[in-house]
Amino acid sequence: MGLDIRYQAFIEEAGEAAERIRELISEGRFFSVFCHNDADGLSSGAIASVMLLREGARFSTRAVRGIEEILDSLPKLPEDSAIIITDMGSGYLSELRGAVGGRPLIILDHHEPVGEPDESWIHVNPHNHGIEGANEVSGAGVTYFVARALNESNRSYSPIAVVGALGDLQDKSDGRSLHGLNSLIVEDAVKLGLLEVSDDLLLYGRSYRPLHIALASTTSPFIPGISGSESRAVGFLSSLGIKFKEDDRWRVLAELSEEEKKQLYNGLMKYLASLGLPPSIAKELVGKVYELRMEEKWTYLRDAREFASLLNACGKTGKEWLGISVAMGARGETLEEAQRTLEEYRVRLAQAMDYVMREENRQELRHIVAIDGGDVIDERMISSVASIISSSNLLGEDKPLIAMASGDDMVKVSARASKKLVEMGLDLGEVMSRAAQAVGGRGGGHNIAAGAEIPKAKKALFLLEVDRIVGEELGGKV
Numbered sequence: 001m002g003l004d005i006r007y008q009a010f011i012e013e014a015g016e017a018a019e020r021i022r023e024l025i026s027e028g029r030f031f032s033v034f035c036h037n038d039a040d041g042l043s044s045g046a047i048a049s050v051m052l053l054r055e056g057a058r059f060s061t062r063a064v065r066g067i068e069e070i071l072d073s074l075p076k077l078p079e080d081s082a083i084i085i086t087d088m089g090s091g092y093l094s095e096l097r098g099a100v101g102g103r104p105l106i107i108l109d110h111h112e113p114v115g116e117p118d119e120s121w122i123h124v125n126p127h128n129h130g131i132e133g134a135n136e137v138s139g140a141g142v143t144y145f146v147a148r149a150l151n152e153s154n155r156s157y158s159p160i161a162v163v164g165a166l167g168d169l170q171d172k173s174d175g176r177s178l179h180g181l182n183s184l185i186v187e188d189a190v191k192l193g194l195l196e197v198s199d200d201l202l203l204y205g206r207s208y209r210p211l212h213i214a215l216a217s218t219t220s221p222f223i224p225g226i227s228g229s230e231s232r233a234v235g236f237l238s239s240l241g242i243k244f245k246e247d248d249r250w251r252v253l254a255e256l257s258e259e260e261k262k263q264l265y266n267g268l269m270k271y272l273a274s275l276g277l278p279p280s281i282a283k284e285l286v287g288k289v290y291e292l293r294m295e296e297k298w299t300y301l302r303d304a305r306e307f308a309s310l311l312n313a314c315g316k317t318g319k320e321w322l323g324i325s326v327a328m329g330a331r332g333e334t335l336e337e338a339q340r341t342l343e344e345y346r347v348r349l350a351q352a353m354d355y356v357m358r359e360e361n362r363q364e365l366r367h368i369v370a371i372d373g374g375d376v377i378d379e380r381m382i383s384s385v386a387s388i389i390s391s392s393n394l395l396g397e398d399k400p401l402i403a404m405a406s407g408d409d410m411v412k413v414s415a416r417a418s419k420k421l422v423e424m425g426l427d428l429g430e431v432m433s434r435a436a437q438a439v440g441g442r443g444g445g446h447n448i449a450a451g452a453e454i455p456k457a458k459k460a461l462f463l464l465e466v467d468r469i470v471g472e473e474l475g476g477k478v
Contacts, residue, residue, distance in 0.1 A: 140164025176287020
């Protein structure tokens with residue numbers, strides 16, 4: 001069978017973007033690269049940086065929290081500079097039109113487009129070809145296809161595009177595997193001997209962390225009472241009769257027999273059922289493992305999901321440069337600092353999860369469930385919290401989740417919906433855009449995952465508006 005005609009059209013579009021970048025480099029243009037500050041965005045920024053570095057181009061790369069930072073920066077750039085925006089931009093085409101001026105603009109994004117791009121812009125987006133950007137290719141993947149078209153040597157960064165896709169939780173199909181255009185990237189990485197794919201339990205640090213620590217460190221899915229607590233993980237393993245120590249040496253997941261792995265999996269299912277949670281959460285613990293073969297087994301970079309967690313931690317703690325540097329290939333002291341950042345971030349994330357899982361911090365409206373982190377949860381962490389709750393199905397799948405955290409003047413909102421609700425007609429990107437606009441904010445995103453920034457004083461009104469629009473979109477189906 002030949003390549004899907006939609007994929008062919010997308011790859012051709014990526015090739016056209018590469019040719020435009022080549023032209024701009026030959027003109028001696030300086031490139032200003034902007035990327036999002038999450039794992040996918042930092043992966044995108046790293047791939048774009050390497051792509052330009054290998055061509056001898058002059059450039060700077062900056063990670064941002066939202067489109068506002070880009071809109072504020074664009075008018076200040078030199079008139080002859082070229083702009084590349086990765087993992088964002090498509091949802092704000094009208095706003096960008098007024099800020100770009102006459103500068104060349106290249107948008108490499110996977111979010112659903114809103115508005116029309118200027119004819120002079122290059123806009124590479126899977127939605128232009130009927131490809132779902134929420135799960136078939138990430139921002140890093142889009143950037144990778146352009147980089148690959150520019151120079152074949154950039155195929156060596158295919159594992160970073162895989163990291164970006166996993167960081168964007170695009171492995172939610174059966175068997176926790178990547179599919180769509182992502183599968184072509186995986187294929188490139190495997191062919192080059194850079195990636196190995198296998199099936200296993202997806203515990204954090206599965207090949208090098210003591211079993212009880214790996215279990216306690218696992219947050220996707222989040223296991224209430226065990227995630228974040230090594231002592232409870234020890235108690236749980238002991239109750240199952242699974243030996244986690246042998247001859248004064250800690251055992252790791254990779255050393256367990258198939259029978260012991262089944263015992264662990266079944267034990268988790270029963271444990272979740274005892275909490276009144278769906279045992280199906282345990283299914284999230286089984287799937288494809290993507291290992292970067294060139295990385296040391298003892299580092300956080302060997303497992304692509306752990307690599308993504310490290311990048312996310314850097315981005316959500318104001319150390320975006322660390323994440324981009326590691327994704328570009330920096331090791332040594334840079335990697336050590338990034339690993340320390342991840343450890344600190346995981347402690348704060350466990351504390352945040354403990355807070356949001358308390359019933360008094362949740363509000364249930366007619367069509368939505370809202371969680372307010374207030375000033376307790378760092379606004380930069382709220383998207384991670386929302387993703388963990390949603391991907392772990394901790395609050396069920398009948399209502400979308402609206403998670404909030406307060407900044408100085410604005411409230412950061414992260415919204416998540418189940419596949420079931422999306423199939424029923426819900427588009428969270430549209431909901432966030434309309435509701436935020438109604439209260440003087442800005443929002444957008446995918447149908448299944450979206451976000452917004454709204455004025456602090458309009459939080460209650462915003463939730464009522466979201467509830468109304470969700471009910472309108474679902475038309476009384478829930």
